[in-house]
Amino acid sequence: MDKERVNLPLNEIPASWYNVLADLPKPLPPPLHPGTGQPLTPGDLAPIFPMALIEQEMSGERWIPIPQEVRELYKIWRPTPLVRAVRLEKALKTSCRIYFKNESVSPAGSHKLNTALAQAYFNKKEGVRRLSTETGAGQWGSAMAFACQLFGLGCTIYMVKSSYHQKPYRRSLMHIWGAEVFASPSERTNAGRGILAADPDTPGSLGIAISEAVEDAATHGDTKYTLGSVLNHVLLHQSVIGLETKRQLEMIGETPDVLIGCVGGGSNFGGFSMPFLAEKLANPKLRLVAVEPSACPSLTKGLYAYDFGDTAKLTPLVKMYTLGHTFVPEGIHAGGLRYHGTAPIIAHLAKLGIIEAKAYTQNAVFEGALQFARTEGFIPAPETAHAIRAAIDEARKDDGKCIVFNYSGHGHFDMSAYDAHLAGDLEDYEHPEEKIAEALQHLPKVG
Numbered sequence: 001m002d003k004e005r006v007n008l009p010l011n012e013i014p015a016s017w018y019n020v021l022a023d024l025p026k027p028l029p030p031p032l033h034p035g036t037g038q039p040l041t042p043g044d045l046a047p048i049f050p051m052a053l054i055e056q057e058m059s060g061e062r063w064i065p066i067p068q069e070v071r072e073l074y075k076i077w078r079p080t081p082l083v084r085a086v087r088l089e090k091a092l093k094t095s096c097r098i099y100f101k102n103e104s105v106s107p108a109g110s111h112k113l114n115t116a117l118a119q120a121y122f123n124k125k126e127g128v129r130r131l132s133t134e135t136g137a138g139q140w141g142s143a144m145a146f147a148c149q150l151f152g153l154g155c156t157i158y159m160v161k162s163s164y165h166q167k168p169y170r171r172s173l174m175h176i177w178g179a180e181v182f183a184s185p186s187e188r189t190n191a192g193r194g195i196l197a198a199d200p201d202t203p204g205s206l207g208i209a210i211s212e213a214v215e216d217a218a219t220h221g222d223t224k225y226t227l228g229s230v231l232n233h234v235l236l237h238q239s240v241i242g243l244e245t246k247r248q249l250e251m252i253g254e255t256p257d258v259l260i261g262c263v264g265g266g267s268n269f270g271g272f273s274m275p276f277l278a279e280k281l282a283n284p285k286l287r288l289v290a291v292e293p294s295a296c297p298s299l300t301k302g303l304y305a306y307d308f309g310d311t312a313k314l315t316p317l318v319k320m321y322t323l324g325h326t327f328v329p330e331g332i333h334a335g336g337l338r339y340h341g342t343a344p345i346i347a348h349l350a351k352l353g354i355i356e357a358k359a360y361t362q363n364a365v366f367e368g369a370l371q372f373a374r375t376e377g378f379i380p381a382p383e384t385a386h387a388i389r390a391a392i393d394e395a396r397k398d399d400g401k402c403i404v405f406n407y408s409g410h411g412h413f414d415m416s417a418y419d420a421h422l423a424g425d426l427e428d429y430e431h432p433e434e435k436i437a438e439a440l441q442h443l444p445k446v447g
């Protein structure tokens with residue numbers, strides 16, 4: 001068996017998603033209603049999500065079958081390869097083995113399509129006509145646009161204003177796949193108009209764009225909302241990554257010592273690492289490492305507390321590591337990692353000490369990205385490069401470990417960020433302690 005690139009046949013696309021809620025050592029603190037502070041009921045979510053996804057969000061079933069239609073569409077690019085980074089290993093002169101799971105081969109260029117397709121499918125089945133969503137760097141927006149295109153759904157995307165102007169070609173992708181795209185904050189919603197009135201030059205944030213997309217769905221009967229990360233059902237759909245990885249490692253007789261992923265909301269890291277939770281609980285030496293930017297350090301500097309998922313306080317309260325729902329991070333190029341919170345599942349496991357977290361500044365991240373691109377050839381998304389940087393630092397310990405990281409997406413639409421790094425123009429933002437402290441004063445008083 002060739003160990004340098006492990007491919008699975010089409011019929012080994014997983015038949016079920018893995019739901020880690022069934023195996024958590026302690027139950028997850030429940031989401032709360034933003035008005036009453038009481039635990040959320042399925043009916044509370046019905047205005048913005050279809051019933052099937054609400055059931056998945058709250059399900060305790062370990063395995064949830066993947067509908068045949070979704071599995072067929074996964075065949076467009078799944079199963080994805082597991083690749084050994086032999087040239088990077090050589091450059092590092094390391095005795096460690098480094099593998100990456102290449103999720104960049106999807107049409108949209110990232111892991112996000114794994115859940116976008118599933119979400120579009122379940123909405124379509126319940127008669128929804130249009131989906132609204134937000135996007136930061138544009139990766140989620142483009143995945144959702146393609147998914148809506150496949151299922152004949154309308155798609156309205158609120159794109160964080162700084163990215164809307166910084167990443168015009170991601171906007172092009174969304175337009176090609178038939179979506180309408182608005183810079184957020186926009187004049188289309190109460191939330192957007194309110195923020196523009198207070199600060200006309202705001203660069204926007206994911207928290208603000210979420211407020212706009214949720215309001216759009218809540219005020220239109222034929223429209224539902226989709227979220228590209230954070231929620232339990234999103235991590236559930238992303239479990240195909242880890243399930244395939246596990247099978248691929250088994251095929252070549254490898255046992256991982258360290259599993260690494262970058263964390264924005266936590267969906268690619270969760271989908272990649274959660275299928276290994278049983279192994280982790282049985283073998284505490286297995287390490288699950290979450291990597292985030294120093295400019296938006298929710299896991300490493302945030303507070304574990306109930307908070308809103310958005311700026312306008314429309315979403316339920318979830319217990320997570322948060323920098324505060326009013327936190328607006330610096331305009332770093334890893335736009336997909338600029339979220340004030342984290343998936344409750346990831347936060348819970350970090351709190352329990354089952355996963356560990358690490359933060360890097362931009363230039364360190366881009367140095368890792370260049371070393372990877374110059375050895376392995378693939379040019380990573382700035383988000384993905386956080387995981388690469390951490391994998392390189394692990395390999396430098398030269399202790400013969402098996403390191404596996406999730407290659408969440410490619411960086412073909414991030415050339416201006418690479419140019420800025422090569423020109424020496426990238427700034428390293430350390431965690432802005434006062435800004436975090438300020439934002440944390442606005443946490444809701446519950447829990």
Ligand SMILES: *Cc1c(COP(=O)(O)O)cnc(C)c1O
Binds near residue numbers: 263
């Ligand atoms: C969106 C995105 C991320 C961050 O989101 P998670 O939900 O934490 O996975 C990371 N990498 C890429 C390529 C992305 O598109």
